[in-house]
Amino acid sequence: MGNCLDSSAKVDTAQSSHATSGSAVSKLSSKTSRSSGPSSLTIQTFSETSNASSLPTPRSEGEILSSPNLKPFTFNELKNATRNFRPDSLLGEGGFGYVFKGWIDENTFSAAKPGSGMVVAVKKLKSEGFQGHKEWLTEVNYLGQLHHPNLVKLIGYCLEGENRLLVYEFMPKGSLENHLFRRGPQPLSWAIRIKVATGAARGLCFLHEAKSQVIYRDFKASNILLDAEFNSKLSDFGLAKAGPTGDRTHVSTQVMGTHGYAAPEYVATGRLTAKSDVYSFGVVLLELLSGRRAVDKSKVGIEQNLVDWAKPYLGDKRKLFRIMDTKLEGQYPQKGAYTAATLALQCLSTEAKVRPKMAEVLATLEQLENSKNAGRTSQSEQHTGAPVRKSPMRPHNSPRNLTPGASPLPSYRQSPRVR
Numbered sequence: 001m002g003n004c005l006d007s008s009a010k011v012d013t014a015q016s017s018h019a020t021s022g023s024a025v026s027k028l029s030s031k032t033s034r035s036s037g038p039s040s041l042t043i044q045t046f047s048e049t050s051n052a053s054s055l056p057t058p059r060s061e062g063e064i065l066s067s068p069n070l071k072p073f074t075f076n077e078l079k080n081a082t083r084n085f086r087p088d089s090l091l092g093e094g095g096f097g098y099v100f101k102g103w104i105d106e107n108t109f110s111a112a113k114p115g116s117g118m119v120v121a122v123k124k125l126k127s128e129g130f131q132g133h134k135e136w137l138t139e140v141n142y143l144g145q146l147h148h149p150n151l152v153k154l155i156g157y158c159l160e161g162e163n164r165l166l167v168y169e170f171m172p173k174g175s176l177e178n179h180l181f182r183r184g185p186q187p188l189s190w191a192i193r194i195k196v197a198t199g200a201a202r203g204l205c206f207l208h209e210a211k212s213q214v215i216y217r218d219f220k221a222s223n224i225l226l227d228a229e230f231n232s233k234l235s236d237f238g239l240a241k242a243g244p245t246g247d248r249t250h251v252s253t254q255v256m257g258t259h260g261y262a263a264p265e266y267v268a269t270g271r272l273t274a275k276s277d278v279y280s281f282g283v284v285l286l287e288l289l290s291g292r293r294a295v296d297k298s299k300v301g302i303e304q305n306l307v308d309w310a311k312p313y314l315g316d317k318r319k320l321f322r323i324m325d326t327k328l329e330g331q332y333p334q335k336g337a338y339t340a341a342t343l344a345l346q347c348l349s350t351e352a353k354v355r356p357k358m359a360e361v362l363a364t365l366e367q368l369e370n371s372k373n374a375g376r377t378s379q380s381e382q383h384t385g386a387p388v389r390k391s392p393m394r395p396h397n398s399p400r401n402l403t404p405g406a407s408p409l410p411s412y413r414q415s416p417r418v419r
């Protein structure tokens, strides 16, 4: 079974006074709410009582924001760190807002001169209102407590008036989405693809196997960030949710996530389980194999939906090459590709129960990563029988490193998320 825990993984439980009101931090006023949500926000995230290895019970906004692991920044500090959010510091854009590159002093965390000190990524919330604030706070809540080499590190935040920002460790290679679907970066080799999948599986596994299970709910290529060595880290915990406890089999929620990645039973019923994340993992694995987006409206018919299109090929050794990314130029071990494709197929099972657990997924990927053929492609193993096809992927033409949503779903914040 894969080992999701790493010696450096931990859950912080230091701050848990359980105060529910009277927080020093400003509460959201109901006039800014888009929904009929409460005017003061207490995130009902963790349902187990606090002990040495579980996350604390629901915490007030004040408790969340007073995490000793997080630095509260002023807006001015982040303005200076990003050179006034200059367009040339822009790293990307998502549904939540824009992400800028910034520099801070390693010791004092105050703004530093560009090029000196520590590089950070500063995410600036663009939408106002209850939902935006809720997701922002959920992210601070989880990333303020969960620490693992495969989760992006949150350094601090800023909450000042309407301004909501998050400061993360900078991930020099950006998102997996950029590498798979954008023109520009070198195509990822087979070995790197397996490395990325393994790292991301380890991150999800850590969340699922935590004493108080966390369901990530937004697993997709744009939320997998890569460091200089292509180690992957999960980012964006705004939709994360505590898993079911006691005898419960699922948590019932408003359906949120991203079209193309969200598990069909969850979209249909709102019943969320860790197996919903496993489905999304299967979609990303398929993206890694095929180099195609989960949803691509520029394609015609069944090819618009990657899962629908690719599923029939995954269990067939002889046909698998038809869905493999042509950017790999046949440089992958056939056996390894078949193992990964079979794994993707299992993750994508329509019936959630038969999907493997993330620990099992991780174990298979680790084997694949460590197998003697990983990364190398012997002449005999390499796929040669396939006619050379043109890349199946019409490149997404973004000259800048911007990241538009993976799906064209309209929403009030132009997010690809399901709402």
Ligand SMILES: Nc1ncnc2c1ncn2[C@@H]1O[C@H](COP(=O)(O)OP(=O)(O)OP(=O)(O)O)[C@@H](O)[C@H]1O
Pocket (backbone or CB within 6 Å): 091, 092, 093, 094, 095, 096, 097, 098, 099, 121, 123, 152, 168, 169, 170, 171, 172, 174, 175, 177, 178, 222, 223, 225, 235, 236, 401, 403, 404, 405, 415, 416, 417
């Ligand atoms: N810590 C980081 N280091 C480097 N680049 C980052 C970092 N965080 C985000 N980015 C870049 O900014 C882009 C936008 O990220 P963001 O999380 O806001 O949106 P998204 O994941 O693309 O979409 P969505 O809002 O639907 O999740 C990412 O795709 C990535 O390229």
Ligand SMILES: [Mg+2]
Pocket (backbone or CB within 6 Å): 094, 222, 223, 235, 236
């Ligand atoms: Mg993201």
